[in-house]
Amino acid sequence: MTLVHNWHLGRRMEYPYFESRPKHQFAAVFNINRCIACQTCTMACKSTWTFNKGQEFMWWNNVETKPYGGYPQSWDVKTLRLIDNPDNVWYTDDKDKEASPYGTGAPYGTYEGDTIFEAAKKKNINQWAVGYIPEDKEWRSPNFGEDTAKSSNQPGEYSTLPEHSRWFFYIQRICNHCTYPGCLAACPRKAIYKRKEDGIVLIDQKRCRGYRKCVEQCPYKKPMYRGLTRVSEKCIACYPRIEGRDPLTEGKPMETRCMSACVGQIRLQGFLDDNPKNPITWLVRHHKIALPLYPQFGTEPNIYYIPPRWAPRAYLRQMFGPGVDEAIEKFMVPSRELLAVMSLFRMAQTIIFEYKIEEGPKVYETTIHGKKFEMYNDTVIGFDADGKEVVRTTIEEPVHVRPDKHSNSI
Amino acid sequence: MKKFYRLLRSYGVALLGCLFLSATLCVAEEAEGVKGMAEEEFTPTKEVLNVKFVEFDCPKDVTVCSLEKALKDAEGVQVKLQKQDKAFPNGGGSVNAAEVKAVHDGTAIYFQVSWDDATKNAQAIATQEFRDGVALMFPLGKVVVSTDEKFSPRMGDRQKPVNLWHWKADWEADMVASGGIEECPVRYPNMHDDFSTNPHSVNYHKGLMQSAAVLAGGVSAHNLLSMPNRGRTVEDLNAEGFGTLTSQDHQDVNACSKYENSKWTVIFYRLLNSNDPLDVQFVPGESTYFNMAVWNGDKEDRNGQKNISTQWHPLALERIAWQ
Ligand code: SF4
Numbered sequence: 201m202t203l204v205h206n207w208h209l210g211r212r213m214e215y216p217y218f219e220s221r222p223k224h225q226f227a228a229v230f231n232i233n234r235c236i237a238c239q240t241c242t243m244a245c246k247s248t249w250t251f252n253k254g255q256e257f258m259w260w261n262n263v264e265t266k267p268y269g270g271y272p273q274s275w276d277v278k279t280l281r282l283i284d285n286p287d288n289v290w291y292t293d294d295k296d297k298e299a300s301p302y303g304t305g306a307p308y309g310t311y312e313g314d315t316i317f318e319a320a321k322k323k324n325i326n327q328w329a330v331g332y333i334p335e336d337k338e339w340r341s342p343n344f345g346e347d348t349a350k351s352s353n354q355p356g357e358y359s360t361l362p363e364h365s366r367w368f369f370y371i372q373r374i375c376n377h378c379t380y381p382g383c384l385a386a387c388p389r390k391a392i393y394k395r396k397e398d399g400i401v402l403i404d405q406k407r408c409r410g411y412r413k414c415v416e417q418c419p420y421k422k423p424m425y426r427g428l429t430r431v432s433e434k435c436i437a438c439y440p441r442i443e444g445r446d447p448l449t450e451g452k453p454m455e456t457r458c459m460s461a462c463v464g465q466i467r468l469q470g471f472l473d474d475n476p477k478n479p480i481t482w483l484v485r486h487h488k489i490a491l492p493l494y495p496q497f498g499t500e501p502n503i504y505y506i507p508p509r510w511a512p513r514a515y516l517r518q519m520f521g522p523g524v525d526e527a528i529e530k531f532m533v534p535s536r537e538l539l540a541v542m543s544l545f546r547m548a549q550t551i552i553f554e555y556k557i558e559e560g561p562k563v564y565e566t567t568i569h570g571k572k573f574e575m576y577n578d579t580v581i582g583f584d585a586d587g588k589e590v591v592r593t594t595i596e597e598p599v600h601v602r603p604d605k606h607s608n609s610i
Numbered sequence: 611m612k613k614f615y616r617l618l619r620s621y622g623v624a625l626l627g628c629l630f631l632s633a634t635l636c637v638a639e640e641a642e643g644v645k646g647m648a649e650e651e652f653t654p655t656k657e658v659l660n661v662k663f664v665e666f667d668c669p670k671d672v673t674v675c676s677l678e679k680a681l682k683d684a685e686g687v688q689v690k691l692q693k694q695d696k697a698f699p700n701g702g703g704s705v706n707a708a709e710v711k712a713v714h715d716g717t718a719i720y721f722q723v724s725w726d727d728a729t730k731n732a733q734a735i736a737t738q739e740f741r742d743g744v745a746l747m748f749p750l751g752k753v754v755v756s757t758d759e760k761f762s763p764r765m766g767d768r769q770k771p772v773n774l775w776h777w778k779a780d781w782e783a784d785m786v787a788s789g790g791i792e793e794c795p796v797r798y799p800n801m802h803d804d805f806s807t808n809p810h811s812v813n814y815h816k817g818l819m820q821s822a823a824v825l826a827g828g829v830s831a832h833n834l835l836s837m838p839n840r841g842r843t844v845e846d847l848n849a850e851g852f853g854t855l856t857s858q859d860h861q862d863v864n865a866c867s868k869y870e871n872s873k874w875t876v877i878f879y880r881l882l883n884s885n886d887p888l889d890v891q892f893v894p895g896e897s898t899y900f901n902m903a904v905w906n907g908d909k910e911d912r913n914g915q916k917n918i919s920t921q922w923h924p925l926a927l928e929r930i931a932w933q
């Protein structure tokens with residue numbers, strides 16, 4: 201193994217290959233607070249990539265209900281058990297962060313447990329990572345446990361904020377196009393590769409021999425075995441769209457099907473890069489409001505989540521790491537910039553590479569959880585890969601009055 | 611040798627994969643995950659597999675039974691098998707021996723391999739199910755194996771390519787399946803299937819049927835594992851070390867098999883001279899080496915998780931006695 205830097209964990213970790221980051225990394229922010237589990241994303245993916253023979257059980261995009269749901273069933277609980285670190289210990293003191301040789305390279309603190317790679321080494325199992333293959337019956341119910349709440353309430357007892365005692369939330373899942381993919385590490389044939397240009401992780405359909413090591417060692421269980429072709433398949437991040445090959449965006453990078461279709465407008469996709477005015481980079485690295493899913497697995501996943509503000513913090517910390525409290529606090533009383541950047545969600549299919557805010561007048565003021573909140577009607581502008589304006593919107597949604605002659609039309 | 615590289619290069623997609631991979635994540639040079647090999651692994655076994663010359667009329671319908679007589683007097687060698695413990699992922703260890711016999715008739719060579727296996731696994735459709743399999747391996751070209759002339763008995767090495775014949779239990783079932791490959795409803799008889807292949811059925815949708823191949827990555831990439839109507843149960847491959855296994859464009863080997871009394875018997879057969887520079891060639895009166903591996907599907911064996919022999923076995927072809 202080699203030592204690579206995993207910034208989610210705030211430390212170096214062991215991985216079979218050297219660290220090599222793409223110029224810009226395919227990434228997305230999902231705002232869990234807004235998802236209505238309509239599964240439009242799921243169907244957009246299904247009808248594009250997995251409607252075919254032998255793919256009946258495949259849902260490259262799925263939305264499951266936490267805490268009980270999971271596709272495949274209990275995937276996260278089972279993998280958490282394998283890394284053998286039930287307490288999910290992190291060092292999060294400021295002094296630990298300062299002491300970190302990486303400085304801002306440890307935004308959430310330092311993870312002290314074992315990743316899937318380190319657990320395999322420690323257990324001496326002669327595998328690159330710990331893992332398991334979910335059986336066919338575990339893949340059968342994509343939405344098992346839907347809308348089932350966990351509750352400690354007595355009948356007639358109500359939940360109150362900031363943490364509900366009767367709760368559930370939806371989690372939207374696609375392949376994380378990880379920086380250190382477990383699937384890629386596991387493949388003895390090197391049939392899985394991570395593209396230098398955008399960090400998308402793909403399975404070479406010619407080299408794959410259906411060994412299912414990726415199915416076994418991806419902690420998120422996103423590669424799937426296709427019984428018909430005897431090889432494995434996974435989310436391809438709609439790469440023809442990312443490459444701008446869909447005529448609709450005239451050669452410009454375009455968001456994936458699941459993102460574009462999102463009815464709840466919870467999704468924004470783009471790339472993580474070094475530009476602080478890139479909306480994804482700003483939300484993830486600068487404002488730290490969107491967090492990785494199970495960072496302790498150690499693959500540095502690239503789908504980031506704004507955690508649900510009503511769910512118990514301990515559960516969320518296990519799922520998204522110690523950055524949860526800060527993220528929820530910032531989300532509940534959003535800053536002027538956050539409101540602007542969040543207004544970009546689902547305003548265009550063309551990928552936004554940079555944003556600009558033009559200041560507007562103050563339109564509203566209140567107190568939320570004892571904190572002052574002010575709203576300004578700023579204008580936010582989004583630019584595509586070539587710096588061309590593709591979005592212009594204001595914080596206050598414009599009011600449109602339907603003219604009389606259309607009053608009865610749909 | 612050049613040809614082998616050319617062949618590798620012609621696998622556009624595959625190579626692209628490798629390129630991207632080496633560009634993004636450089637392989638840690640055989641550091642961990644591949645442990646060193648002991649000296650004795652470079653010494654071939656003492657026991658020689660004598661490939662007798664037997665005159666017989668090759669039956670039209672090649673089966674284990676129809677070849678029984680031809681192989682009756684062949685001397686067998688016992689091959690010791692063990693867990694694969696050098697390259698990650700390690701695995702195997704459930705099968706510890708196999709018997710190999712061989713004869714030739716001046717035109718073709720027949721290898722019979724038999725081993726005990728309490729479970730027959732002849733399908734790989736469900737996510738958690740793996741096939742039984744067996745492979746023979748031969749050095750490519752004329753080589754001498756010794757501690758001075760190191761030639762890895764484990765998948766060959768760089769500049770030391772091997773030719774592998776991999777028999778797969780499920781390919782046998784594919785041979786007789788309608789459509790030339792067993793499809794998911796064979797495993798799940800009551801499953802819903804949007805893809806009625808009966809053109810007279812009310813569910814038949816021509817557009818969908820035509821898209822099936824396009825949206826089956828393995829089929830559009832011409833991955834032999836995904837292709838229907840392969841017409842054989844053995845895959846003809848090359849390798850130059852761990853992780854380099856590559857299917858050939860030109861498939862020359864076939865086999866028949868029998869599973870009886872908790873025992874697999876597989877007979878591989880191929881022309882002595884296949885006319886393919888990527889294949890091992892057999893010359894009566896000359897000798898070479900072979901090695902082998904067995905996969906037990908029930909134990910989730912696949913890839914390097916297999917039962918292997920850690921030494922080459924000499925193999926000598928008897929001269930043709932012309933009458
Ligand atoms: S989520 Fe799984 S399949 Fe996707 S890149 Fe990460 S390890 Fe691979």
Ligand code: SF4
Nearest residue numbers: 235238239241462464
């Ligand atoms: S389309 Fe959007 S709102 Fe609907 S389930 Fe998917 S992520 Fe949630």
